[in-house]
Amino acid sequence: MAGTEEFVEADNAEVIIARIEHKSRKIESLLKQFKPVEALKTALEVSPPKTRDERCKSANWIVVHRAIMAIKDVDGMFSLLDPEYYDILMKYLYRGLYAADRHTCDQCLRIHEKLTEKAGLGCTLRALADTVNIF
Structure with missing residues (x-):
C-alpha cells in the first residue's frame, strides 16, 4: 500500500547521523x-533510511549540497553520471531551490536545466509527486 513506508524513529537518529558523517x-x-x-x-x-527526524534530513542535505556545489562542468557530469541517479538528483535540486540561497539556487537551476534535457519531464514529475521520499 502506498504511504505505508516504514520510517526510522528518532531514537536511531544518532546512528543515521554517524552514517552521514562517514559519507x-x-x-x-x-x-x-x-x-x-x-x-x-x-x-x-x-541515502539515509527514511526518517522524519529533521536533524538527519538536514545533515544529509549538507553533504549532498557540498557535492552539488563542487560540480563545475555540468555537461561533463552527465557523461559520467548514470541515469539511475537522475530522479534522486532532481529531488535534491528542488531541496536546493527551497533553501533560497542565491548561489545554491543558481547551481541547482543550471543542473536542473541540463537534467531536464537529459532525463525529460518525467524526472521532474516523479520528483514532485514523491511525497514519501522527501529529503
Missing part, C-alpha cells in the same frame, strides 16, 4: 582528489 568524510576525500562527479554519486547512492 561526508568519503565525499570530502573525493573532492580533494578532484573527483566531484564521484563525490556526487557517493552522496546520491548512500
